[in-house]
Amino acid sequence: MYHFYSQTQRGSKSSKNDDCFLINNYIAQNGSYKAQSKKNSFIIGVADGLGSAPKGSFAANYLLEQISQHKNQLTHALILNIINNVHAYLGKEFFCKASTVFTIVYSSNELITVYHLGDTRAYKLTKRNLIQLTNDHTYVQELIDAGVIGDGMRYNHPYKNVVKQSLGGKNGIHIDVYNNVFEPDERLLLTSDGIHDYLKKEEIEGILRKSTNIQENVINLINKSLEKGSSDDLTALVVKYM
Template sequence: MSGVELRYGGATDVGLVREVNEDAFLARPPVFVVADGMGGHEGGDVASAIVVEEFDRLAESGYDPTRGPEAVAATLDACHTRILEHVARQRAAGHSSYQSGTTAVAALLVEVDGEPRWLVANVGDSRAYRVVEGRLEQVSVDHSLVQELVDAGSITPADAAHHPERNVVTRALGGPARPEADYFLLPLADHPRLVLCSDGVNGMLDDAEIERVLAAAPDPAQAATDLVAAAVEAGGEDNATVTVVDVVG
């Protein structure tokens, strides 16, 4: 979208426990994505790569900025269909228990009433945050079992961070049901920094630590690198991936 100047960066790391990095990210203005694959080697990594490929195609071909939700929904639908086709081919080849799926969180520039906005969409528990006057705020809402328990009042947010089923997602691309994404519109001027990450970051770092790392790195590429490094240093129990986007003009 013309008239909007962005600076951005992304980083990913396999972590200290996993053998394969099933995360993937895209930073191709005006489209930014983080996907966290599930299903093991050649399962999750294929699914997350499909998400990046489809959103990269969207960035390359362009989209009507006044119809952002429709463009994202069509792209997510294409991702889901391709993942299911991939699973079907693997099972037909004799891998009867083969699984492949992924979360996805995306942000892209759209136009509302002639003004640019961020459109954020998520499926699963990969997150979008915004930084408002130096304070970190979560934009997306996790599609996860522990989030449902928090919403029901069964556990506290502090309990959720250590719950044994905290990695169970309730929506995913490639799952048994075609998932619906949640959508959020954000004004650019009020939220100059946007952060997308997989749960390998927010699962290792609480919001206060994420906020501290972001505040110490004015450059978005450095901020992404530093957040991933902090997640690995904190234990690196999962793949860790971040994209950071600043609106600078």
């Protein structure tokens, strides 16, 4: 049995919520959603429209709508095709004014495939540790990977919000694809940067381990991020496999 819970809300500095989440065929850019399923497959996602793009919220919602419309026919090739087609459409129709980053997870028979572009994230909580499944496509992450700065400097770096890849942007894209397993008693977490730009990995893990209730997990992640000063849009999505 899979249990799902997600919540998204507009940041205090935002005029609208550019975040969006997907749980199977349900998409939202406001509020929360709770569900469960006995099926052996699911599709989830978090997309964050770029604030610098006037149509960022449209781009985030449009991508997840296209994925959801094919929920019952999804394959690896189809998901990649949808993502690339959305990139081409947004670029052609909106001239880089509709861009989004995203993390999408497709699960089938305990095997998960993560599709990622930008600075949203996917984590997996196991009995032993919290594993970050994605790598940010940001200027600061490039500095960290090159050894120019330490990981702890990411939270206060003046250019921490500079994203190097986005869907619908002017440049070509390289979609990161990660394969993993999702086993009983594990949890998946998807977040937008309004969460993980303000909470360190150990803080996120501590919140998840404090309760097995995924609704409490999400609410506590959002509240702690606000407490730490987050003014960005905030989205967290948790899946528990029992």
